[in-house]
Amino acid sequence: MTNMLQVRDLHVTFVTPDRTVHAVNGVSFDLARGETLGILGESGSGKSVTLRSILRLHPEHRTRWSGSIKLEGDEVLEMGPKALSDLRGQRVSMIFQEPATAFDPVFTIGQQIAETVRRHTGKSETEAMKRAKDLLEMVRIPSPAQRLKAYPHEMSGGMRQRAMIALALSCNPTLLLADEPTTALDATVQIQVLLLVRELQREFNLGVIFVTHDIGVAVEVSDRIGVMYAGKLVEMAPVERMVDAPQHPYSRGLLASTVHDGMRGQRLESIPGAPPDLAEVPSGCSFAPRCKFVRPDCTAAIPSLRDVEAAHAVRCVLAA
Amino acid sequence: MDTLVPIEDRGGPAQPLLLATGLRKHFPVAGGLLGRTTKVVRAVDDLTLSVAKGETLGVVGESGCGKSTVARLLIRLIKPDKGTMVLDGDPVDEPHGITVNELRRQVQMVFQDSYASLNPRLTIAETLAFAPRAHGLPAAEARERVRDLLSKVGLDPANYATRYPHELSGGQRQRVNIARALALRPRLIILDEAVSALDKSVEAQVLNMLVDLKTELDLTYVFISHDLNVVQYLSDRVLVMYLGKIVELGPVEAIYGNPQHPYTRALLSARPSMDPRKRTREAPIQGDPPNPIDPPSGCRFRTRCPFAEEVCARTEPLLADTGHQAVACHMRVAGSGHSKAMAA
Numbered sequence A: 001m002t003n004m005l006q007v008r009d010l011h012v013t014f015v016t017p018d019r020t021v022h023a024v025n026g027v028s029f030d031l032a033r034g035e036t037l038g039i040l041g042e043s044g045s046g047k048s049v050t051l052r053s054i055l056r057l058h059p060e061h062r063t064r065w066s067g068s069i070k071l072e073g074d075e076v077l078e079m080g081p082k083a084l085s086d087l088r089g090q091r092v093s094m095i096f097q098e099p100a101t102a103f104d105p106v107f108t109i110g111q112q113i114a115e116t117v118r119r120h121t122g123k124s125e126t127e128a129m130k131r132a133k134d135l136l137e138m139v140r141i142p143s144p145a146q147r148l149k150a151y152p153h154e155m156s157g158g159m160r161q162r163a164m165i166a167l168a169l170s171c172n173p174t175l176l177l178a179d180e181p182t183t184a185l186d187a188t189v190q191i192q193v194l195l196l197v198r199e200l201q202r203e204f205n206l207g208v209i210f211v212t213h214d215i216g217v218a219v220e221v222s223d224r225i226g227v228m229y230a231g232k233l234v235e236m237a238p239v240e241r242m243v244d245a246p247q248h249p250y251s252r253g254l255l256a257s258t259v260h261d262g263m264r265g266q267r268l269e270s271i272p273g274a275p276p277d278l279a280e281v282p283s284g285c286s287f288a289p290r291c292k293f294v295r296p297d298c299t300a301a302i303p304s305l306r307d308v309e310a311a312h313a314v315r316c317v318l319a320a
Numbered sequence B: 001m002d003t004l005v006p007i008e009d010r011g012g013p014a015q016p017l018l019l020a021t022g023l024r025k026h027f028p029v030a031g032g033l034l035g036r037t038t039k040v041v042r043a044v045d046d047l048t049l050s051v052a053k054g055e056t057l058g059v060v061g062e063s064g065c066g067k068s069t070v071a072r073l074l075i076r077l078i079k080p081d082k083g084t085m086v087l088d089g090d091p092v093d094e095p096h097g098i099t100v101n102e103l104r105r106q107v108q109m110v111f112q113d114s115y116a117s118l119n120p121r122l123t124i125a126e127t128l129a130f131a132p133r134a135h136g137l138p139a140a141e142a143r144e145r146v147r148d149l150l151s152k153v154g155l156d157p158a159n160y161a162t163r164y165p166h167e168l169s170g171g172q173r174q175r176v177n178i179a180r181a182l183a184l185r186p187r188l189i190i191l192d193e194a195v196s197a198l199d200k201s202v203e204a205q206v207l208n209m210l211v212d213l214k215t216e217l218d219l220t221y222v223f224i225s226h227d228l229n230v231v232q233y234l235s236d237r238v239l240v241m242y243l244g245k246i247v248e249l250g251p252v253e254a255i256y257g258n259p260q261h262p263y264t265r266a267l268l269s270a271r272p273s274m275d276p277r278k279r280t281r282e283a284p285i286q287g288d289p290p291n292p293i294d295p296p297s298g299c300r301f302r303t304r305c306p307f308a309e310e311v312c313a314r315t316e317p318l319l320a321d322t323g324h325q326a327v328a329c330h331m332r333v334a335g336s337g338h339s340k341a342m343a344a
């Protein structure tokens, strides 16, 4: 497999008059065509910022960044307006938790998908509408011809989420970015959408980055899982490996504290404290204040992300 | 009456702490193009439940099925259209019973949104002292109570008493909300998605704390959540709701180990797998829950139920005891007319 995406030492800092947030502090990873990478982490760990960086969606004037994001060889961080517009419109698509952000409430679903198709392919109106119908069918929306005429608010949550996926796939992207697309959905609907993403990923051989804070969701969709903490990837491993033998104390704590079947009556393992404030650039391991294995060299310098075996990397002084 | 002494048990252990019978709440909503026709959301329909002393009753169901409406009815934040409530033998809001105020002293609630539930202009100590002071506790004793409450929820009083809500993390704020719920020494606490907004590592801290407090203070919980795993972890009995109705109710082992209602089964198997070698192959049911404004006739689940038959559209299945748990499905009622039911 060849890597379609290479992210190297990505740093993203937001500077506003009243505060500075070091949201992403040196993230590196690769993604192959046809691969799904799950990014798992708690609120504020930098998952969405990392994802949005790939599309350069941050407010330009108050975002400082460094590092490199290469998509099929092209440096995203140096793209001009034309290249950026191609990137966002044709090569990479994104789906969100809230489909409301993807659709305009005053146009029908059909009009919006057809318009996107037209903009990117130059198809005629009738052809574009036909393609929109095919797309709705592809995401298994029942009676697609009728649904084309529906306004976003006339659809149920699960249906809107499917329509958003159809919109995202309308210009044949090779990379799909998913930011918690199922978090707001009901359990019985969430699983339907997860299975749909998995099927479409296979059918179109998409590269997918799937951000979630839910381990179960990450396990359902990912080939590899990266765990983020305080703006850094602290561990990256194939999904089986991450579930069976997580190495970083934070990943281990996260897995152990997630309640699942069969834990009734047991005391839950919890991680004391809360994630750090991102106002300062960390000078050592960000997890140190909460880590029960902390030792002097943890805070002396930032531990590097080291391979413990093939495809399994851990950012901890204890990892060997 | 000194309202701040812990309340004595009255009817003995076998008498339910809270018994709600036939609760109904319909919300009128504007409908039609000009908003002129009035429709009703049937948020909770003829729901009967009892909460035993010392138990944790879990309530699960998808969003909009009426969980929060049940919670708000149980502490009378909203008035039921119909139905009665009895707290340890005392009818609520009836001539020979207890007042709604007395109910709210004995039954407290914790909400999901830890921030919106706290007054941003009051320090944590002021927030926690508010209700005890209003119930006549002298200032010095109220300060003592605040210190005690903060320690109970694992927050160092010296460090946290003078902070404001925005100076706390979500997990810390939720601890304060729990402390506030404990301030009047209630017997029953209703937790409505109380840990749902917390990160997993913090959620575990709060769950451990809830388990400890329950034993220490002899509490009873109604624990409402859409997270089936957390409900399984905490509850003794579980109530499953679908579109304003109870579809199944029973001991946690029976509901999780041997679910009887097709909806309960679907809900349980919709949980993402934690094992990458055993991923979910097929969604257990299709479609979204229908709108509670016009719920389907008969069994409200029939539009998504793989076993629906004609009788399901015609007659509403009643909650019937099956030995281990109560289930509302025609397949479980002998002679109901469903082809999978036993003959009567």
Ligand SMILES: Nc1ncnc2c1ncn2[C@@H]1O[C@H](COP(=O)(O)OP(=O)(O)OP(=O)(O)O)[C@@H](O)[C@H]1O
Binding pocket: A014, A021, A022, A023, A041, A042, A043, A044, A045, A046, A047, A048, A049, A050, A058, A059, A213, A278
């Ligand atoms: N435009 C922005 N300006 C300033 N700070 C920002 C901006 N966007 C994100 N941040 C901050 O960057 C940090 C990381 O945010 P991010 O949205 O990536 O978190 P996340 O891991 O996606 O969390 P969640 O699970 O809550 O979605 C947070 O502290 C957030 O407040």
Ligand SMILES: Nc1ncnc2c1ncn2[C@@H]1O[C@H](COP(=O)(O)OP(=O)(O)O)[C@@H](O)[C@H]1O
Binding pocket: B027, B028, B029, B041, B042, B043, B061, B062, B063, B064, B065, B066, B067, B068, B069, B070, B292
């Ligand atoms: N004040 C209200 N006015 C109108 N509809 C309401 C009101 N409160 C709740 N509802 C509706 O009642 C139904 C049940 O809501 P709720 O009890 O909040 O569900 P849950 O807590 O299970 O998600 C939903 O359809 C909701 O929109």
Ligand code: SF4
Binding pocket: A248, A249, A250, A285, A286, A287, A288, A289, A291, A292, A293, A294, A295, A298, A303, A315, A316, A317, A318
């Ligand atoms: S580097 Fe040190 S503090 Fe950080 S996770 Fe490893 S042992 Fe803990």
Ligand code: SF4
Binding pocket: B261, B262, B263, B299, B300, B301, B302, B303, B305, B306, B307, B308, B309, B312, B317, B328, B329, B330, B331, B338
């Ligand atoms: S009553 Fe009929 S529709 Fe309802 S759950 Fe049972 S079989 Fe399904």
Ligand SMILES: [Mg+2]
Binding pocket: A047, A048, A049, A179
């Ligand atoms: Mg996010």
Ligand SMILES: [Mg+2]
Binding pocket: B067, B068, B069, B193
């Ligand atoms: Mg609710």
